[in-house]
Amino acid sequence: MIVNGGIGMEIKQLKYFLEVAKREHLSDAALELDIAQSAISRQIQQLEDELQVKLFKRQGRNIRLTTAGKDFVIHATKLLNQVDETLTLFRQQESNNLYSINLGYEQGYVAERILPLIQTFERQYDSKIIPQQVSQDSTKQILVDALDVAITELTPTLQQNNDLNVTLLYEETYHLYLPKEEPLALAMNPHLAQFEGATIFTLTPLSTTMIALIEQLTKATLHVVTHPALAQYLLAQHRGFILAPDYQRLTVSSLDYKDISLNHTPLKRSICIVVRKENNKPDVQQLTSLIQTLFNRVSTYH
Structure with a gap:
């Protein structure tokens, strides 16, 4: 619902209004929108009641825009364009977030190897890695999805959390x-x-x-x-x-x-990979597998 100056308008009311204004005929608009003519009439009436103006006047079987209706076409078009732009923006942000993997890592050997890891991964998969150096305990960040994957020290807190998948990498x-x-x-x-x-x-x-x-x-x-x-x-x-x-x-x-x-x-100290069990982002599993391939060793440094 769009609220403006105490007036609550639904998006569908604006869409119905613009379609009727375009065709100047209720039955044609109903056919185009694939809904009952009575439903359109009811929504137009509610819109006029909320605005406290007449938007249409009848001329035989057709309906014409009033002066107020013509003015409202301009405003309704702007409002719907803003709604469409906002939806597009949020959908794009959601898509970007879906294909962005937040990778936390501690200072140390992992930090020295993080660039080759990112380069290898991004050559093979669509997702992009957003790296960030983190403190020792990344549990909270993983649980709230601030981090998707963490390469960190294995602690009792991580071991005891049933919501996390913890995989040992090396000592x-x-x-x-x-x-x-x-x-x-x-x-x-x-x-x-x-x-x-x-x-x-x-x-x-x-x-x-x-x-x-x-x-x-x-x-x-x-x-x-x-x-x-x-x-x-x-x-x-x-x-x-x-x-x-x-x-x-x-x-x-x-x-x-x-x-x-x-x-x-x-x-x-033991270094491990941590992922929230219900993290379903694309390519997270592929990233953890690649990390194991590149880092999994027993007290051996290359």
Whole structure:
């Protein structure tokens, strides 16, 4: 219903009015609209009552527009054009949304591989990916369809939600650089507790679960330095140790520094794909399959 100045007009009333105005004959308009003549007469009468003017006058078997009716043809045409434009706009937006997949991803290895993923997908399918970096817990965004697919850390919250499909991708593991003069450089598979009180610089921001785990097991002081050259300088100056996920490497000499794998420790996190079970957008399933193909591995980084 179109409401204007307290007047409520239905779209069909405007359509009936314009068809009658065009043909100047109720029966011809009824035939064109494929409805009963009485239905058209009733709608025209209701429209005249709402406008409080006469739109037509009878001349024999035909009806003619009054002066007010001629004026209303202009306004009714504009109104219907606006309605059509609005409907077209919303339908186009809905179509665009239907073929747009909102993909959330965390900072890390996935972020480094997100461009090849998008390029490969969009070469094969009609949908377009709208990427956005997200925080650790994307559950709420997935549930309200702000995200269609998320590549994120597997958390108890995700595992316990029955409305989500959660598929494990890989485990993200870590390694540590330290000077060879350090006593720990000689240790075979050192425990995290052996780094108690150390100063540790990380090459990438860690998730809250990783930070909590490191602080719990090592009582170490953590600092983020995302620039490899700065990390190498700090390492050379014996300012602390450098912690990095396995996909990140420093160009340091093996003669001066030891690269220790932490795969044997609890310091790891699982990365998964999350999709709402009732998400029926086209190509979402194809995207999740492609993600598994490109990312599914067991502690192996390319």
